[in-house]
Amino acid sequence: MKTSAHQAIAFIGGGNMASAVIGGLLRQGLPAAQIEVVEPFAEARDKLKAQFGVAAHERAGAGLQRAGLVVWAVKPQTFKDAAAQVAGHTGQALHLSVAAGIRSDSIAAWLGTQRIVRSMPNTPALVGKGMTALFARPGVSDEDKAWVEQVIATTGESLWVDAETDLDAVTALSGSGPAYVFFFLEAMTQAGIEMGLSREQAYRLATGTFAGASELARASQDPPEVLRQRVTSKGGTTYAAITSMEQAQVKELFIRALHAARERAKELGDEFGG
Ligand SMILES: NC(=O)C1=CN([C@@H]2O[C@H](COP(=O)(O)OP(=O)(O)OC[C@H]3O[C@@H](n4cnc5c(N)ncnc54)[C@H](O)[C@@H]3O)[C@@H](O)[C@H]2O)C=CC1
Numbered sequence: 001m002k003t004s005a006h007q008a009i010a011f012i013g014g015g016n017m018a019s020a021v022i023g024g025l026l027r028q029g030l031p032a033a034q035i036e037v038v039e040p041f042a043e044a045r046d047k048l049k050a051q052f053g054v055a056a057h058e059r060a061g062a063g064l065q066r067a068g069l070v071v072w073a074v075k076p077q078t079f080k081d082a083a084a085q086v087a088g089h090t091g092q093a094l095h096l097s098v099a100a101g102i103r104s105d106s107i108a109a110w111l112g113t114q115r116i117v118r119s120m121p122n123t124p125a126l127v128g129k130g131m132t133a134l135f136a137r138p139g140v141s142d143e144d145k146a147w148v149e150q151v152i153a154t155t156g157e158s159l160w161v162d163a164e165t166d167l168d169a170v171t172a173l174s175g176s177g178p179a180y181v182f183f184f185l186e187a188m189t190q191a192g193i194e195m196g197l198s199r200e201q202a203y204r205l206a207t208g209t210f211a212g213a214s215e216l217a218r219a220s221q222d223p224p225e226v227l228r229q230r231v232t233s234k235g236g237t238t239y240a241a242i243t244s245m246e247q248a249q250v251k252e253l254f255i256r257a258l259h260a261a262r263e264r265a266k267e268l269g270d271e272f273g274g
């Protein structure tokens with residue numbers, strides 16, 4: 001990654017998402033000495049030190065002053081408390097939140113700055129295949145936006161949304177999305193086992209099918225329903241399976257599930273953003 005005057009990066013919260021971003025930054029050549037983490041749990045701190053060789057502190061201290069970017073990777077429920085502990089310790093940093101639901105208005109009020117980008121990543125970031133949506137508060141400079149893009153690029157792809165409320169939809173779709181894929185993987189693997197395959201065989205076939213179908217969809221100009229039709233021979237096996245799913249209204253239920261996730265994202269903002 002390119003050198004930059006404000007390259008030191010601090011993470012508030014050192015769990016799953018922080019680890020995904022830290023891993024990406026180190027893979028791209030950011031020195032571990034340029035990263036520090038505030039993480040209250042000793043076990044999590046030990047893991048960060050062992051896995052990444054980064055400094056991890058129990059609480060915010062003077063070291064945070066040198067961070068040009070502060071990444072907020074705490075749970076929505078703990079953001080406000082964490083902000084109260086950290087606010088006085090950061091300098092004129094740019095702030096990047098990955099928390100679901102918590103609105104930038106709340107973050108701005110807690111931190112006393114407008115220099116905030118909100119994001120919604122997902123866990124494939126751990127293997128450099130993340131999808132992240134970004135929203136910048138008015139007043140965030142193009143330079144800051146470019147810096148955030150550069151940081152997030154170490155974990156996969158990103159796109160900007162213009163309306164902050166769209167982040168709730170993004171959370172429901174791609175933030176939570178890997179869990180839906182894993183849910184289908186569980187079901188396909190179980191079905192394979194029930195039909196006589198070994199767990200290993202079934203899981204390998206299921207994961208390879210997801211990866212291959214996703215690649216095909218991305219490479220193709222055709223919409224997914226056309227790709228699906230190409231698999232569905234008349235009177236064949238796919239037809240039997242899709243008919244069974246249509247009768248059970250699987251698609252409608254699935255869409256409803258995403259609406260529930262979006263509602264929950266809104267609620268998180270209301271409950272924990274005050
Ligand atoms: N896990 C996922 O798939 C995704 C999570 N997110 C968001 O990322 C955020 C973090 O989620 P995860 O990394 O999964 O959670 P996590 O539980 O793995 O990590 C959160 C960390 O924050 C630490 N923490 C608690 N209080 C703190 C404080 N006062 N100061 C500093 N650190 C504190 C916890 O000890 C924990 O290690 C959440 O807001 C979530 O909405 C966003 C996209 C995807």
Ligand SMILES: O=C(O)[C@@H]1CCC=N1
Nearest residue numbers: 100171174175176177
């Ligand atoms: O379930 C959650 O609330 C977080 C946000 C997106 C994925 N995990």
